[in-house]
Amino acid sequence: MTSLDAYLLFGALLFSIGLAGALIRRNAIIVLVGIELMLNAANLNFIAFWRFGPHPEALTGIMFVLFSIGVAAAEAAVGLALIIAVYRHYRTANVDQIDSMKG
Amino acid sequence: MTLTEGMDQVFVLLKHWLVGLAGPHWQPLLSDLISVAALIATFATLFAVTTLLERKGLGRMQNRFGPNRVGPCGVLQPLADGVKALIKEDIVPSGADKVMHFFAPLVLVVPVFLALAVIPVGRNMAALDLDSGVLFFFAVGAATELSVFMAGWSSRNKYSLLGAMRAVAQMISYEVPLILSAIAVIMIAGSLSTVEIVKAQAGYSGVIPHWYVLTPWGFAAFILFMIAAMAESNRAPFDLPEGESEIIAGYYTEYSGFKFALFFLGEYVGMFAVSGMAVTLFLGGWHAPFSFLTWVPSWLWFFAKLIALICVFIWVRGTLPRLRLDQLMNFAWKFMLPMALLDMLAAGLWHFIPAVSARWLVCSALVLGAYAMLARGLIQGRKVAKRTYQYAE
Amino acid sequence: MSVAFFIIALLTLLSAVAAMTLRNLIHCALALAFTFAGLAAAYLQLGAQFVGFVQLLVYVGAVAILIVFAVLLTRGREPATQGIFSPKWPVGAAVALGVFGTLAGLLLSSRVLHHEAAAIAQAPVRQIGEQLMTHYIVPLEVLGVLLTAALIGAVILAMHERESDSPPPSKT
Structure with a gap:
């Protein structure tokens, strides 16, 4: 059986990959994908803590992840709709070029 | 053990005997391997039989013979088709995304066989008895949409892409009523495990079984489930993704040889899986349809029901013309979805009304009323006039 | 460390990296779907069967498809010569590395975490x-x-x- 810190390390690595992607990619969709990866890394941590925690019968971690998945689905739908609306307006999905608010 | 019980459990006993031959360390692995091998062999054979049945049946419906050259009355036609698919040249378009083009059929075939694993094909005969089996079924089914998209996009062909987009839009739209109609059964059975759902439909009142299809909400849910299942497996009248008169063959225009055969297999096995789920959820799984027929082996009943449902699929395909895309979407969102939601309400009422006659009355009224209102809403605003023929008269 | 965990983690992380670095956006979306499936496998390995299947249903079945659609709908006439990374990518990479370093350092230095699961947890x-x-x-x-x-x-x-x-x- 693998111990808790292995899973937490896995989650941390996934979170960092998502963060790096969200920070350095130019396409808005991939930025959103990076955010999704970060959310998933957090979910993994919840499940790992539920599994290795002192009270697995309380199901708190499971519940948190279920709600988190629901919220993430809503976030993805609205985020992608926003990106499509922005694309319609500017004809680009590159975050660098959407800079008309820049002083 | 009596003879009928022995016949009922013959495959289970055979597996136990085979597993018992191995050492104790290898027994779990061997048990799984035997289940998987049996599953693949059975449903691949059923696939061959079904292709023949479909071609013959459609032929009869359209006043022609169907295949009748290979073997007596054409019964060896599937074998000839298989050999043909294997020795045909495998063409990959030069502009295609080779890796995705290669993986798309695999992403279709593996999940549909996985989905079959949770379906109990007889008493004690579920390859995988999961606590959340129905959820597993729908979760692995989700991967087939990705496969269709991969096939259409990687072919680098406009007809493929059009077909893939149509297929994905259609599958997503019809997945909602498919799952919602299953939820009504889950609510009443109180379990997500397929084995438990079949158990919940055991017993008979007189000779009539306690199947969910024989209740008002169950009947409505069954019809909704079957319609959504036809759309999910991209079969006529919902075969827009591969409508040959419009977009050649949809997402598998650019597939040939063995990869095409894999798509074909995946599509049929997907149909078996979803029909098997319909049998499990609504038609009492492996239970006999009448109390005096319980001596017939359970697995025989399951496959009889499965083949009956497949015949319904073939019959519908031979009967109805293809829908238009706007009709397809209107039907999914304006009829199927509200109907499925109201059906869930009816199932809830069924659970909470204690008196038998009262719940039959209330649920029937709710389901029939919902059907009448929604069907009226669907027809309204559409000009239905007698078609005038210009040249055909 | 069990072999299954190692394989799942490796495949998931590799596909996550692919999802973040590939040039073709459709490839990114499919790599992302694979990452989600890998995470579902990790949940199953942890005994959270229900969450694993929900993850498959929601992420692979819905979110990945949604992203694919968004990619196809926003596929503009962008010149292919432009890089896929923003010009200030070293800053972003440094921030991500810093975050990972901090997290990993904290994890490895903590003493509470080094215990095995007592019993098989079920949900x-x-x-x-x-x-x-x-x-x-x-x-x-x-x-x-x-x-x-x-x-x-x-x-x-x-x-x-x-x-x-x-x-x-x-x-x-």
Whole structure:
């Protein structure tokens, strides 16, 4: 059986990959994908803590992840709709070029 | 053990005997391997039989013979088709995304066989008895949409892409009523495990079984489930993704040889899986349809029901013309979805009304009323006039 | 460290890296779907069967498809010569590395975490359902409202506006 810190390390690595992607990619969709990866890394941590925690019968971690998945689905739908609306307006999905608010 | 019980459990006993031959360390692995091998062999054979049945049946419906050259009355036609698919040249378009083009059929075939694993094909005969089996079924089914998209996009062909987009839009739209109609059964059975759902439909009142299809909400849910299942497996009248008169063959225009055969297999096995789920959820799984027929082996009943449902699929395909895309979407969102939601309400009422006659009355009224209102809403605003023929008269 | 965990983690992380670095956006989306499936496998390995299947259903079946659609709908006439990374990518990479370094350092230095799971934890579906319907009923209802709002909001945002279908305003 693998111990808790292995899973937490896995989650941390996934979170960092998502963060790096969200920070350095130019396409808005991939930025959103990076955010999704970060959310998933957090979910993994919840499940790992539920599994290795002192009270697995309380199901708190499971519940948190279920709600988190629901919220993430809503976030993805609205985020992608926003990106499509922005694309319609500017004809680009590159975050660098959407800079008309820049002083 | 009596003879009928022995016949009922013959495959289970055979597996136990085979597993018992191995050492104790290898027994779990061997048990799984035997289940998987049996599953693949059975449903691949059923696939061959079904292709023949479909071609013959459609032929009869359209006043022609169907295949009748290979073997007596054409019964060896599937074998000839298989050999043909294997020795045909495998063409990959030069502009295609080779890796995705290669993986798309695999992403279709593996999940549909996985989905079959949770379906109990007889008493004690579920390859995988999961606590959340129905959820597993729908979760692995989700991967087939990705496969269709991969096939259409990687072919680098406009007809493929059009077909893939149509297929994905259609599958997503019809997945909602498919799952919602299953939820009504889950609510009443109180379990997500397929084995438990079949158990919940055991017993008979007189000779009539306690199947969910024989209740008002169950009947409505069954019809909704079957319609959504036809759309999910991209079969006529919902075969827009591969409508040959419009977009050649949809997402598998650019597939040939063995990869095409894999798509074909995946599509049929997907149909078996979803029909098997319909049998499990609504038609009492492996239970006999009448109390005096319980001596017939359970697995025989399951496959009889499965083949009956497949015949319904073939019959519908031979009967109805293809829908238009706007009709397809209107039907999914304006009829199927509200109907499925109201059906869930009816199932809830069924659970909470204690008196038998009262719940039959209330649920029937709710389901029939919902059907009448929604069907009226669907027809309204559409000009239905007698078609005038210009040249055909 | 069990072999299964190692394989799952490796494949998931590799596909996550692929999703973040590939040039073709469709490839990114499919690599992302693979990452989600890998995470579902990790949940299954941890004994959270229900969550694993929900992850597959929601992420692979819905979110990945949604992203694929968004990619196809926003595939513009961008010149291919432009890089896929923003010009200031070293800063972003440094921040991500810093975050990972901090997290990993904290994890490895903590003493509480180095214990194995005592018993096999199980999350029966019946128990999850009962808790959702009793203890967590208010969050569940709020989530329902949120999803409905998101559904309507997404449709309105992405709806085709006939009036504003004019060419984009020139940048000043």
